Structure formats: structure tokens, C-alpha cells
Amino acid sequence: MSPQSASIARLHAVEVSGDESLVEGPLHGYHHETYVFPLLGEAGRVRPGRWKCREPRPDLLWFDRRCFASEEQLLRDLQGRIHGIPEIAEVGGISLMRFIEGRTLGSLHASGTPVPDVYHRQIIGLFRQLAAVAPASLGAARRCDREDRPDDGDTEGFLRRLVHFTEHRVYRHNLQRFEGLFHELGVGHEAFGHLRAHVSGLTRRPFCLLHADLHRENFIVDAEQRLWTIDWELAMVGDPLYDLATHLHLMRYPAGQARRLAELWHTTVEEVRPGGTNGWRHDLPLLLGYKRAQSVITDVIRHALMLGAEPDVGRHRLHSAALKLHGVLGQAVAPLGLDPVPGTDRIAAALTRWCRAHRAR
CATH class of the missing domain: 3.30.200 (Phosphorylase Kinase; domain 1)
Structure with missing residues (x-):
């Protein structure tokens, strides 16, 4: 070079x-x-x-709001x-x-499979340490203006800012390129009205530090089976339950293991940040609803861009992308008010039309 x-x-x-x-x-x-x-x-x-x-x-x-400079x-x-x-x-x-030497947790235990207890315990330990970091104790510079930060405990304000970012900085910001595709998939402007109504009514909880991107590729397993946490780019200060919801959404645990982790999270976080789990059983499904709605917007754009970058998309790649988007849309029926969810053939046809138009420019 x-x-x-x-x-x-x-x-x-x-x-x-x-x-x-x-x-x-x-x-x-x-x-x-x-x-x-x-x-x-x-x-x-x-x-x-x-x-x-x-x-x-x-x-x-x-695709995600950033907090730290x-x-x-x-x-x-x-x-x-x-x-x-x-x-x-x-x-x-x-x-x-x-550079952390080792292998990602995802390369050892793929999405949808159980995570061994040796790593599960360390993940719970990470949640304990995150909950112990009070907002006032952080000296790292913030990106957002002071008036754009919700008051400590204002979980409703915290989530409103996330929804606003997804609607305006991800969905509306990219409408010039993707509006036709979103329309064919049944995702219009009204979807965000459904989303705001769906996620309203959160319980107040004291804030702490959040990693906000705890998935299997952001955990590195070293030679001693120690778990290292990387990629803190999306870390923020906010509702501790949001970190759990994001983690569960991204990790794709088997249902039983997801329930056990949520219970351990509740016990652990409440010990170090009293009140940090208030209303968690009611609010966790609402926050998971937001994550599923967010995935619709980001995954549609990502899959379209990946397919559009290829000179000739094969039927297998197109079907695989359509199948994944069908699943993502299906999970977001309630939070986005989607009815009906298009079938895989319709999704594949919409992606094909978008790719043709995209390449023609």
C-alpha cells in the first residue's frame, strides 16, 4: 500500500x-x-x-444513539x-x-444455544459492576447536551429519546432511499405512533452505566475461560432494565436460560442499586418491544444494503434475507401495529425491486 x-x-x-x-x-x-x-x-x-x-x-x-464522546x-x-x-x-x-486475545462467545456458542454457567456467572457479574457505576461518578465527556439528558430515574424520558432517535435519525433520515421498501413491508410513519403508545407507562428506576450492546460477538473468551467485554462504543447512562432487555434480545438465549438470567439480574442489580429493578416484570416486555421494533428498521436497511452491494443476488441469498426479515417483522407486530406481516415471497420481491432501483442509480 x-x-x-x-x-x-x-x-x-x-x-x-x-x-x-x-x-x-x-x-x-x-x-x-x-x-x-x-x-x-x-x-x-x-x-x-x-x-x-x-x-x-x-x-x-x-442505528443507535451514542452517549459518550x-x-x-x-x-x-x-x-x-x-x-x-x-x-x-x-x-x-x-x-x-x-487487543484481547481469544475467541468470541458467539464462535464457541452460537446464537440460540445455551451459554455455559462459567460464562453466565461472569455476565451476571458484569451487570453487578455496571449497576454500581452511578452517573455522577463518570468523568468521561458526553456527546449529548445537558438538556437532552433525562433526569436520573426518568425511564419514560430515557425511552422517548431512544424512540425519537430511531424514528428521526434512522427511519426518516433514510427515507429518500428506503421509503418504497418500508412501504411495501407495511412500515409507515404511523408505526411510531403505535410504538410510543405500546411502550408507555414505565416505572421509575435509578440510572446507572449501560453497555447497551451486550451480544455474543462483544464477549471474548480467553485461554483461562475469562470473559472480556469489548466494543463500548454504544455505552450510555440510563435505565438498567434497558441493558437487560438489549442483552436478552441480542443473545437469543433458549427461553429457560433467558428466564433464569432475568431472575439473577433482578437479585443482583437490586443488591447494588436499590430500586434499580422496580417494576421490571411489567416493563421488560415493553423494552423488548422497543428492541424488536428497532430491529425492523435497522435490519431492513442492513439487508437491503448488503444485497444491493452484490452485482447479482442469488435466489438462496435473497430467500435467506427475506426469511430473516419475515421473522423480524413478525416479532414486531404488537409494538409497530403491523397487520398483516408480508410473506417471504412478497418480501423477496420488494428487496429485488429495491436492489434493481438502487443499482440503476
Whole structure:
């Protein structure tokens, strides 16, 4: 790669590592272009292992509201308070994050399968540590203006901001490209009125730190079966029950294990943040409803973009995407007021039309 074509992230990685041949990447990842390398000489003796250097990818579609200005700054703030998170180091004026060696939990135990107790216990331990981080104790800079932050305990205001983001920054912001596709799938503007009515009436709960993206690919299992939590990009301050709802939605636990984890979450969080689980049995289905509605908007856009990027979409890929979207739409019938849910053939036809129009531009 010539100096003219090299990205800033790669140039920084080569500069800090001191040996271009040791730099691996870019790694697969949505939010960042990332390179991994060891440090040489004295820097390597002080900071052994591999580190990663990264830069945000340009022109990304953001599907989730962000709270903190810098993931690295937040991780520095959490050292000693949250176990099993990447270390942050400054080398040559460049911020580096330790690369966690191991395998993702998802590669070991696929979505929909049970998670062994050795990891389940550590996930509950993570919820305990998150609940113990009070909003006032966080020094990391925030992205949002002070007036755009709900008061501590205002779970209704917290969720209203999430719904507003999904409607305006994801759905409406992308209507120029996707309005026809959404219309064919039965998702119109009125769906958000249904959603706001469906999720109203939450109980107040004191806020804490949330990871807000706890899925199987964001847990790394090391050689000692320790669980590390990565990708704190979407962390926020808010309703602790939202973190549980997001986790259950993304992990796809078998039903029995999901119920057991929810009960353990209740006991654990209530111990460290009294009142943090108030009304959880009533409110958890409402928050899961929001997550299912959010998935409709994001998954329609993601699948369309993936299919549209391919020069010729085969029938198998198209059917697979249609089947997944049919399932996502089916789960969001109540929160979005969808009636009826289109069948897979209709979804596949709508995706085909969108891809043809998209490629023609």
C-alpha cells in the first residue's frame, strides 16, 4: 500500500509499531477501521501483547444513539471498576487499545444455544459492576447536551429519546432511499405512533452505566475461560432494565436460560442499586418491544444494503434475507401495529425491486 493510499489508522499503526510487517488488518468491524500489532523495544517490554489502532469509518449509518464522546476515554474512566475490559495506553501521542486475545462467545456458542454457567456467572457479574457505576461518578465527556439528558430515574424520558432517535435519525433520515421498501413491508410513519403508545407507562428506576450492546460477538473468551467485554462504543447512562432487555434480545438465549438470567439480574442489580429493578416484570416486555421494533428498521436497511452491494443476488441469498426479515417483522407486530406481516415471497420481491432501483442509480 502506497503512502498516498494508506489510511490514517494504518499510518498510525505503522508509526507506533515500528515495523510495517507486524501490522495486521484492517480487521472486520462496522464502526472502525482497525489494525493490530505488537510494540517493539522498550515500549513492548512495558506494554507486552498486541494493541490496536483505529479510526472511525467515514459515512457510517448510525442505528443507535451514542452517549459518550470517546470510547477510549470511557474505558480509562472504568479501569478498576469494571473487570475484563481493554486497557488504554498512549504511545507517541496516539491512543491505543489492548487487543484481547481469544475467541468470541458467539464462535464457541452460537446464537440460540445455551451459554455455559462459567460464562453466565461472569455476565451476571458484569451487570453487578455496571449497576454500581452511578452517573455522577463518570468523568468521561458526553456527546449529548445537558438538556437532552433525562433526569436520573426518568425511564419514560430515557425511552422517548431512544424512540425519537430511531424514528428521526434512522427511519426518516433514510427515507429518500428506503421509503418504497418500508412501504411495501407495511412500515409507515404511523408505526411510531403505535410504538410510543405500546411502550408507555414505565416505572421509575435509578440510572446507572449501560453497555447497551451486550451480544455474543462483544464477549471474548480467553485461554483461562475469562470473559472480556469489548466494543463500548454504544455505552450510555440510563435505565438498567434497558441493558437487560438489549442483552436478552441480542443473545437469543433458549427461553429457560433467558428466564433464569432475568431472575439473577433482578437479585443482583437490586443488591447494588436499590430500586434499580422496580417494576421490571411489567416493563421488560415493553423494552423488548422497543428492541424488536428497532430491529425492523435497522435490519431492513442492513439487508437491503448488503444485497444491493452484490452485482447479482442469488435466489438462496435473497430467500435467506427475506426469511430473516419475515421473522423480524413478525416479532414486531404488537409494538409497530403491523397487520398483516408480508410473506417471504412478497418480501423477496420488494428487496429485488429495491436492489434493481438502487443499482440503476
